[in-house]
Amino acid sequence: MSEPKRLTRRQLAVIEDLFAGEMTESEVLATYNVSAALYDRWLTDARFCECFERRVARAYREARLTLARHAPKAAKTLIDLTKCQKEETARRACLDIVAPPTTSDSPVRTPEQTEPDLAAELPPETATRLLAALAR
Structure with missing residues (x-):
């Protein structure tokens, strides 16, 4: 053939x-x-x-x-925005940080492939600000 x-x-x-x-x-x-x-x-x-x-x-x-x-830079920018003087900007940055990803076309990951919990790596000061902004 x-x-x-x-x-x-x-x-x-x-x-x-x-x-x-x-x-x-x-x-x-x-x-x-x-x-x-x-x-x-x-x-x-x-x-x-x-x-x-x-x-x-x-x-x-x-x-x-x-x-x-570019994800690390975007994450750092979001963290920096949580300290913004404009409360609405800080609140939205907090929501973006804690919101789950919305992409539906990403492949399903096994537990071994799952990225580490970034919230666990947040400094206590930032975590406190996030929680305070979300509580408003």
């Missing part, structure tokens, strides 16, 4: 440019002279779809990595 065909350079270029973020889907297709009918055929090709889905997964991984890289 023959080896499955690889994607063409044009197909690979279209996929990469779709994720470059500089052009819309129609602009990318026009750039590579890909008609809607041809693009629809590509979307029914398992190899094209697999490559496309891998690229989608990579984009999500990159986004999660960016968020993870």
